[in-house]
Amino acid sequence: MREKLCMILAVVLVIPGLMFTASCAKKEIRPESAMYQDKPRTRQSASSMTTTSEKDRLAREQALIDESARQEKFRREEEGRLAGVSERTGADTRISQRAFMSEDVYFSYDSAALSSNAQDALRRKAEWMQNHPNVSVIIEGHCDERGTNAYNMALGDRRAESAKAFLVNLGIPRSRMTTISYGEESPAVPSHNESAWARNRRAHFVTE
Amino acid sequence: MTKSCVKIIFLITLLSFLIWPPSGLAKRDRVVISDPSLQKIPIAIPLFKVQPHLMDVSMKTSDFCSETLDFTGYFKLLDRGSFLAAPREIDITGSTINFKNWTAVGAELMITGSVQVNNDLIEMELRLFDTFKGQMLVGKKYKGWITDHQRMIRRFCSEVIYYLTGSQGIFDSKIAFVSNGSGNKEIYICDFDGQNTKRFTHNNAITLFPAWSSNGKWLAYTSYKKGKPDIYIRHLKENRGFVINRKGINSTPEWVPGKFSLAATLSYEGDQEIYLLTGKGKKIKKLTNKWGIDTSPAWSPDGRKMAFVSNRSGTPQIHVKHIGSGSVERLTFQGRYNTQPSWSPKGDKIAYSARGKSGRYNICTIGFDGGGPTRLTRTGDNESPSWSPDGSMIAFSSTRQGASRIYVMTAYGTDQRRLLALRGEQTNPKWSPGGVD
Numbered sequence: 001m002r003e004k005l006c007m008i009l010a011v012v013l014v015i016p017g018l019m020f021t022a023s024c025a026k027k028e029i030r031p032e033s034a035m036y037q038d039k040p041r042t043r044q045s046a047s048s049m050t051t052t053s054e055k056d057r058l059a060r061e062q063a064l065i066d067e068s069a070r071q072e073k074f075r076r077e078e079e080g081r082l083a084g085v086s087e088r089t090g091a092d093t094r095i096s097q098r099a100f101m102s103e104d105v106y107f108s109y110d111s112a113a114l115s116s117n118a119q120d121a122l123r124r125k126a127e128w129m130q131n132h133p134n135v136s137v138i139i140e141g142h143c144d145e146r147g148t149n150a151y152n153m154a155l156g157d158r159r160a161e162s163a164k165a166f167l168v169n170l171g172i173p174r175s176r177m178t179t180i181s182y183g184e185e186s187p188a189v190p191s192h193n194e195s196a197w198a199r200n201r202r203a204h205f206v207t208e
Numbered sequence: 209m210t211k212s213c214v215k216i217i218f219l220i221t222l223l224s225f226l227i228w229p230p231s232g233l234a235k236r237d238r239v240v241i242s243d244p245s246l247q248k249i250p251i252a253i254p255l256f257k258v259q260p261h262l263m264d265v266s267m268k269t270s271d272f273c274s275e276t277l278d279f280t281g282y283f284k285l286l287d288r289g290s291f292l293a294a295p296r297e298i299d300i301t302g303s304t305i306n307f308k309n310w311t312a313v314g315a316e317l318m319i320t321g322s323v324q325v326n327n328d329l330i331e332m333e334l335r336l337f338d339t340f341k342g343q344m345l346v347g348k349k350y351k352g353w354i355t356d357h358q359r360m361i362r363r364f365c366s367e368v369i370y371y372l373t374g375s376q377g378i379f380d381s382k383i384a385f386v387s388n389g390s391g392n393k394e395i396y397i398c399d400f401d402g403q404n405t406k407r408f409t410h411n412n413a414i415t416l417f418p419a420w421s422s423n424g425k426w427l428a429y430t431s432y433k434k435g436k437p438d439i440y441i442r443h444l445k446e447n448r449g450f451v452i453n454r455k456g457i458n459s460t461p462e463w464v465p466g467k468f469s470l471a472a473t474l475s476y477e478g479d480q481e482i483y484l485l486t487g488k489g490k491k492i493k494k495l496t497n498k499w500g501i502d503t504s505p506a507w508s509p510d511g512r513k514m515a516f517v518s519n520r521s522g523t524p525q526i527h528v529k530h531i532g533s534g535s536v537e538r539l540t541f542q543g544r545y546n547t548q549p550s551w552s553p554k555g556d557k558i559a560y561s562a563r564g565k566s567g568r569y570n571i572c573t574i575g576f577d578g579g580g581p582t583r584l585t586r587t588g589d590n591e592s593p594s595w596s597p598d599g600s601m602i603a604f605s606s607t608r609q610g611a612s613r614i615y616v617m618t619a620y621g622t623d624q625r626r627l628l629a630l631r632g633e634q635t636n637p638k639w640s641p642g643g644v645d
Contacts, residue, residue: 110523110545146567147545147547147563147569148547148548148561148569148591148592149591149635150417150503150504150517150547151503151504151517151524151547151548153437153459153460153473154459154475154480154501154503155501157457157475158480158501161478179456180435180436180437181437181456181457182414185414185416185432186414
């Protein structure tokens with residue numbers, strides 16, 4: 001009986017979900033993220049050089065990734081509902097808010113380009129923001145300590161803007177996001193080694 | 209007594225006691241400070257003559273004179289222990305000095321001094337001699353409050369440097385820098401030699417990138433006082449100023465030489481570009497217009513060219529914009545990370561911070577035509593070069609001894625030494641123009 005209910009729910013929820021992602025997939029602007037690669041010359045060329053089939057392939061991949069994330073989410077929601085934990089929604093929101101803030105978006109050295117991991121993290125952010133339409137966020141752009149602080153101030157700004165632009169493309173209104181660059185001035189990890197640097201090159205989200 | 213009163217007395221005495229103009233004498237060959245193979249000039253500074261009970265004053269004043277001149281890197285200070293004549297026997301006016309005693313110990317120049325102290329007043333006579341020719345080159349007499357004795361000696365040293373090099377020197381300049389000793393990065397100001405450090409900002413927030421206006425009256429800087437990086441423009445003496453607080457970053461201000469306007473990096477249009485702004489922060493025009501990072505403006509002394517950092521070619525490199533024609537050319541090609549340009553006040557060179565193959569950062573200089581990049585530092589990470597107002601020295605920050613500190617060196621990388629011993633870490637030094645008090 002329970003299995004059957006699950007199946008029905010899955011079918012009912014997944015099919016519109018699939019339609020939604022498929023229609024979104026066209027809007028999923030890959031070249032837009034390439035725009036934020038640190039190599040400005042690629043900006044114009046990126047959109048023109050990416051072939052149509054390449055775009056389609058990326059969109060398909062994207063749709064599949066989105067789909068699996070979505071299914072996972074529905075599954076979790078269903079489990080929660082069926083286990084009768086709906087009373088704990090308040091606590092869940094707080095937990096998810098903390099999770100939302102604690103997950104940083106990471107960048108490679110001297111770059112504001114969004115890796116696939118960074119994009120996945122941003123998709124989770126977008127999803128959370130869709131589910132919490134009244135929350136505005138500050139996106140902080142940070143750098144590791146290497147390089148000069150003047151340049152890192154600009155690079156941090158670029159990283160924050162890069163994350164913001166990606167979220168705008170996923171349908172989050174600009175008005176809900178503010179960016180602040182901290183350059184290299186506010187490291188998450190104070191050590192002076194590769195792993196600390198990797199964790200300091202980040203976009204950090206704070207809810208307003 | 210008020211400070212202005214002191215100043216008036218000081219200046220009056222200066223004017224009325226300007227003695228023995230050296231114009232009648234054949235001038236010594238100028239020290240060519242643009243000569244990288246500069247030989248240091250051996251100079252003897254015997255203890256100044258004082259009233260017998262004031263030997264500590266003699267020590268203090270003659271040592272301060274030695275340290276001040278030594279700072280420039282032009283001189284080799286001779287050891288007083290080697291002097292053949294006892295200080296008491298030296299005739300400070302020079303008329304009976306046996307100059308052979310001084311050339312014998314290797315001195316080419318010699319400074320004599322006498323100090324008279326009466327209650328709170330001090331009187332000083334200082335003279336510079338050419339020991340080979342047996343001639344006096346500079347002679348000055350100063351009178352003022354005893355608290356002004358360092359200013360008097362610095363004034364005399366400026367005369368010495370002016371006589372020898374034809375340029376005003378650095379002894380009336382200051383250095384602004386960032387220190388986190390209070391727990392936050394704040395701006396401090398010290399004398400050119402690291403003395404008399406005073407805290408300038410009390411923002412209790414990250415404060416960076418100090419920049420002096422070319423008349424030395426204004427300081428612009430970036431601060432997170434209101435939670436985001438905004439530019440504050442503050443008068444150094446009067447309690448007034450302006451704020452540039454557009455959306456995004458407001459950073460790396462740099463004053464246009466001789467004008468009440470500045471260039472700064474703003475990103476309110478979504479891209480980091482350099483803008484020309486009035487001293488009150490009103491936009492005049494956009495100076496760069498290229499997708500990607502453009503930051504860290506540095507003006508040529510005539511204000512006709514602006515060096516800046518751009519990653520338009522894929523990595524951060526120094527570029528130069530010709531303001532008249534609007535054309536931009538790339539200046540640095542070696543290495544993948546060249547930032548923080550600082551244009552020499554003499555106009556010929558640009559200092560910058562370069563990442564080498566080792567991954568360390570070093571101060572380099574390059575001709576404004578791109579000629580001969582030269583590395584000046586070797587150990588630690590070295591950043592934020594800033595030229596002294598006469599172009600003879602460069603201040604910078606370095607981690608060579610662990611924490612980041614402010615160092616100075618000559619324009620050729622010689623005589624590198626730490627300027628300050630303060631709590632916390634110090635960064636972003638910015639040398640003032642001359643004539644700041």
